[in-house]
Amino acid sequence: MLVVRPITPQDYAALYTCAVESGHGFTSLPVDEALLRRRIARAQEAFAREQVSEPGEEGYLFVMEDTDTGEVVGCSGIEAAVGLTDAFYHYHIGKVVHHSKELDIYNALETLTLCNDYTGVSELCTLFLREPFRKNMNGRVLSRFRMLFMAEFRNRFSDIAIAEMRGVSDENGESPFWGWLQQNFFSMDFTQADYLTGIGEKTFVYELMPKLPIYVQLLPPEAQAVIGQVHDNTRPALRMLQSEGFRCRGYIDIFDAGPTVEAEVSNIKSVRESKRLPVVIGEVAKDKPRFIVCNTKVAEFRAIQAQLSDEHDHVIIDAEAAAALRVQDGDYVRFVTLTGAN
Numbered sequence: 592m593l594v595v596r597p598i599t600p601q602d603y604a605a606l607y608t609c610a611v612e613s614g615h616g617f618t619s620l621p622v623d624e625a626l627l628r629r630r631i632a633r634a635q636e637a638f639a640r641e642q643v644s645e646p647g648e649e650g651y652l653f654v655m656e657d658t659d660t661g662e663v664v665g666c667s668g669i670e671a672a673v674g675l676t677d678a679f680y681h682y683h684i685g686k687v688v689h690h691s692k693e694l695d696i697y698n699a700l701e702t703l704t705l706c707n708d709y710t711g712v713s714e715l716c717t718l719f720l721r722e723p724f725r726k727n728m729n730g731r732v733l734s735r736f737r738m739l740f741m742a743e744f745r746n747r748f749s750d751i752a753i754a755e756m757r758g759v760s761d762e763n764g765e766s767p768f769w770g771w772l773q774q775n776f777f778s779m780d781f782t783q784a785d786y787l788t789g790i791g792e793k794t795f796v797y798e799l800m801p802k803l804p805i806y807v808q809l810l811p812p813e814a815q816a817v818i819g820q821v822h823d824n825t826r827p828a829l830r831m832l833q834s835e836g837f838r839c840r841g842y843i844d845i846f847d848a849g850p851t852v853e854a855e856v857s858n859i860k861s862v863r864e865s866k867r868l869p870v871v872i873g874e875v876a877k878d879k880p881r882f883i884v885c886n887t888k889v890a891e892f893r894a895i896q897a898q899l900s901d902e903h904d905h906v907i908i909d910a911e912a913a914a915a916l917r918v919q920d921g922d923y924v925r926f927v928t929l930t931g932a933n
């Protein structure tokens with residue numbers, strides 16, 4: 592069975608494999624031993640913190656494990672609040688109108704303005720599922736269980752959640768948006784800049800990034816064309832988040848121009864539709880629908896996909912699911928349907 596659980600130091604090698612397999616453009620999983628070990632240590636601290644009244648430095652990182660083989664098949668994370676100890680950047684797409692009444696000339700232009708508008712919001716991040724396991728709705732589970740975690744532990748997260756979607760780049764790591772930045776401002780290639788931000792080295796961004804608003808129309812056409820566009824591999828993830836209610840509000844990545852999508856946590860579909868009920872362990876009929884189900888613990892958090900029977904004042908799950916979730920009769924679980932529109 593595939594079980595989502597908090598990452599532990601023993602998962603280091605598996606996380607490293609995910610970092611290697613995720614390739615370039617995947618900022619939050621750089622192939623860097625010190626950083627990956629730090630991520631694990633930060634996650635351990637976050638899960639160990641019992642009383643959290645407001646989101647802070649916590650970086651939750653989970654792995655999905657095949658409990659039959661002990662193999663880690665993917666990872667997924669939530670940052671409680673970004674940009675509290677360093678600056679967190681976006682370009683905001685704005686509009687200016689140059690208008691002359693006298694000459695009867697009207698031009699509406701788009702601008703890009705460097706900003707830190709998402710400071711303090713929660714971020715869904717670091718989702719990677721290894722290729723052989725991209726089936727049986729595992730990807731949906733590995734993304735959407737996070738909505739259940741946020742719903743269950745509301746005060747650990749901000750009112751707003753974002754996800755930065757990977758922008759357009761080719762198989763050599765060349766990004767059309769980065770091209771003009773590289774040429775005029777950065778003098779380094781995309782993979783290097785991306786790697787530096789991934790390891791938390793961001794002062795060069797402030798030092799080198801154009802800080803004055805930029806007229807989009809003055810950018811080369813190939814850079815304009817990818818503003819707000821996602822990498823082909825990211826399309827399913829974007830669709831999934833859109834069906835949860837996430838929308839792009841005009842914020843894009845400063846390097847590859849990929850869209851950042853945003854939602855009010857309380858409005859996320861899986862947060863709204865999730866239910867929390869006590870468990871009765873028993874027989875579940877074969878024709879019952881599948882759900883994402885999690886327990887209600889932090890350090891001992893577990894999430895799985897399973898069939899269950901919703902009896903309105905309790906749910907019936909089978910013994911195998913109960914064991915995987917580490918719950919007993921009377922313990923609460925939170926769950927949301929896995930099939931359906933999503």
Ligand SMILES: NC(=[NH2+])NCCC[C@H](N)C(=O)O
Pocket residue numbers: 618678679680681755784785786788789844845846847
């Ligand atoms: N694709 C990138 N590496 N972009 C740079 C990092 C952007 C991110 N919002 C941050 O400030 O950390």
